[in-house]
Amino acid sequence: xxxxxxxxxxxxxxxxxxxxxxxxxxxxxxxxxxxxxxxxxxxxxxxxxxxxxxxxxxxxxxxxxxxxxxxxxxxxxxxxxxxxxxxxxxxxxxxxxxxxxxxxxxxxxxxxxxxxxxxxxxxxxxxxxxxxxxxxxxxxxxxxxxxxxxxxxxxxxxxxxxxxxxxxxxxxxxxxxxxxxxxxxxxxxxxxxxxxxxxxxx
Amino acid sequence: xxxxxxxxxxxxxxxxxxxxxxxxxxxxxxxxxxxxxxxxxxxxxxxxxxxxxxxxxxxxxxxxxxxxxxxxxxxxxxxxxxxxxxxxxxxxxxxxxxxxxxxxxxxxxxxxxxxxxxxxxxxxxxxxxxxxxxxxxxxxxxxxxxxxxxxxxxxxxxxxxxxxxxxxxxxxxxxxxxxxxxxxxxxxxxxxxxxxxxxxxx
Numbered sequence: 169x170x171x172x173x174x175x176x177x178x179x180x181x182x183x184x185x186x187x188x189x190x191x192x193x194x195x196x197x198x199x200x201x202x203x204x205x206x207x208x209x210x211x212x213x214x215x216x217x218x219x220x221x222x223x224x225x226x227x228x229x230x231x232x233x234x235x236x237x238x239x240x241x242x243x244x245x246x247x248x249x250x251x252x253x254x255x256x257x258x259x260x261x262x263x264x265x266x267x268x269x270x271x272x273x274x275x276x277x278x279x280x281x282x283x284x285x286x287x288x289x290x291x292x293x294x295x296x297x298x299x300x301x302x303x304x305x306x307x308x309x310x311x312x313x314x315x316x317x318x319x320x321x322x323x324x325x326x327x328x329x330x331x332x333x334x335x336x337x338x339x340x341x342x343x344x345x346x347x348x349x350x351x352x353x354x355x356x357x358x359x360x361x362x363x364x365x366x367x368x369x370x
Numbered sequence: 371x372x373x374x375x376x377x378x379x380x381x382x383x384x385x386x387x388x389x390x391x392x393x394x395x396x397x398x399x400x401x402x403x404x405x406x407x408x409x410x411x412x413x414x415x416x417x418x419x420x421x422x423x424x425x426x427x428x429x430x431x432x433x434x435x436x437x438x439x440x441x442x443x444x445x446x447x448x449x450x451x452x453x454x455x456x457x458x459x460x461x462x463x464x465x466x467x468x469x470x471x472x473x474x475x476x477x478x479x480x481x482x483x484x485x486x487x488x489x490x491x492x493x494x495x496x497x498x499x500x501x502x503x504x505x506x507x508x509x510x511x512x513x514x515x516x517x518x519x520x521x522x523x524x525x526x527x528x529x530x531x532x533x534x535x536x537x538x539x540x541x542x543x544x545x546x547x548x549x550x551x552x553x554x555x556x557x558x559x560x561x562x563x564x565x566x567x568x569x570x571x572x
Contacts, residue, residue, distance in 0.1 A: 287540065338489060338538070344546035349572055358564035365556040 170260050170281040172272040177319040178293030180287035180347045185268040189355045195265040205251045219248045274331040285341040292348045372462050374474040376536045379521040380495030382549045383488035387470040397467040407453045421450045437520040476533040487543040494550040
């Protein structure tokens with residue numbers, strides 16, 4: 169059972185991932201992947217974090233794309249990308265896990281995963297970000313909105329560079345969940361149930 | 371509890387609607403709406419069916435749009451459209467129902483509905499259509515595909531004429547369900563659960 173969760177920033181996707189992992193007794197991977205890449209490459213987590221999902225120069229990525237299945241490439245950005253690819257596949261091979269972000273649904277195309285996309289309207293995304301007061305306590309609503317738009321633009325860009333499948337396009341996911349008017353806690357049990365039934369078939 | 375179901379032709383949306391209505395003990399409306407319009411207008415069900423969801427001349431619809439909340443309009447196509455609007459609102463006011471198609475999610479914008487969109491990849495849509503042998507027994511796969519594309523194009527057109535919200539765009543729905551690799555029966559219980567929890571909050 170491998171669950172990938174793609175999500176808009178501020179939609180509660182990470183919380184859904186964590187709670188689903190708990191409810192289903194699965195391993196949970198998000199920033200853990202950063203730590204694993206750091207361990208394998210000796211690079212700093214901060215540096216890797218910047219590359220792993222924010223997207224670097226398109227040129228570098230296009231270059232990386234053609235080397236995806238080949239041996240390590242000197243450029244450190246490409247190295248991060250290749251390692252991330254390898255680690256996500258290793259994680260999936262072990263099975264029974266939830267992987268949040270990092271275009272895992274694309275990297276694991278040939279695996280039997282259930283792919284969720286979590287989204288929400290801007291108002292709810294701002295509300296959710298405001299609740300994480302430690303991160304955003306000095307930002308105005310306008311600034312939070314700007315941050316949300318920027319991060320999501322980067323996620324879309326990153327995703328569209330490594331794949332022909334459009335980020336957030338419902339056809340590329342098994343289930344798309346709008347969290348605008350819900351409490352995340354309320355949907356964990358039905359989602360767990362949905363996923364269990366899905367894997368019973370697939 | 372009012373559930374609207376929009377769906378691609380061949381995605382099993384109608385089956386989901388029927389089964390959900392059964393599981394939740396709700397009234398089910400689909401072609402029933404046609405019969406109700408026929409009763410109120412004295413027009414034939416066949417004529418109404420052609421208009422009610424397939425979309426008529428865009429001009430007529432644009433015209434209808436501006437008369438939506440006014441008194442009956444002589445043109446019979448507009449009359450069907452206005453009646454459908456009125457009947458769907460009356461159904462929603464009574465509550466506890468599932469309404470399939472007919473842009474009910476748009477017509478009931480100001481009501482507290484949960485809006486589902488059901489979709490699938492072309493291969494599964496063709497498979498589902500082939501199973502309805504009585505309807506399609508004389509069609510080749512290519513012809514079924516053509517039919518699916520045409521009906522879905524009409525649904526999109528109909529929807530986009532009466533609303534600025536794009537048909538099938540995930541942001542306009544609360545939950546989007548990809549039925550490509552599932553057995554409809556398997557997802558009724560989790561969907562029921564999801565909907566019940568949703569209405570507990572909303």
